[in-house]
Amino acid sequence: MPLDPNADVEITAFRWVPRFAEGLVRDLRIRWALEEMGRSYRVRLLDATKPRPTEYFCEQPWGQVPVYKDKDVELFESGAILIHLGLQDERLLPSDKASQMRGIAWLIAALNSVEPAIFPLLMTDTFNRGEEWTAAARPKFAERLEGRLKCLSDSLGDKEWLEDRFTIGDLMMVAVLRQLRGKDIVEQYPNVAAFVERGQARPAFKRALADQLAVFEEHKEGASA
Secondary structure, three states, X not given: OOEOOOOOOEEEEEOXXXXXXXXXXXXXXXXXXXXXXXXXXXXEEEOOOOOOOHHHHHOOOOOOOOEEEOOOOEEEOHHHHHHHHHOOOXXXXXXXXXXXXXXXXXXXXXXXXXXXXXXXXXXHHHHOOOOOOHHHHHHHHHHHHHHHHHHHHHHHOOOOOOOOOOOHHHHHHHHHHHHHOOOOOHHHOHHHHHHHHHHHHXXXXXXXXXXXXXXXXXXXXXXXX
């Protein structure tokens, strides 16, 4: 297993999060990539229920996770971290420039074209649930998201992955789409739903998810005390 307290690579993560966020915190994206590479890493845990230490904002300006460190770089933002890792390992990005950049383009598409259309639904269904404005706003948000998913479905077609092999673009897209679990939205596009299932079926994803969830399970009693 890549988890190793003496590893050169370190990522930050939360000790515990509410159940709706389990398996969705963004350190999972980096854990998954490191698992695909077979690269060892260690985890520095933060308390999501308390203000971040002042010095942490020097590492991550918004106090979010993950922060990534290795012997060469210190990075924040999961997309930047995945590009850094992908450029090091052909299991995450092809070596030829054209295919490499296509994988990066899909990663950016997940963050810029798909994820922003998901956030409003998360607001209406979770963070602002029950407020008087959400009932009228939700159909408009859903329509915009469905338009983005239709374009993704058309681009994916009957391919296994977004390009001709698995890349960090697929990893990021699957991670982003998982935020819609239980909403019966992705399921309207069977090829996209199957794409997400293929990503989640990868052994590296399963190991990464298990490791993240194990931390939450270990610390849940302290969080509820």
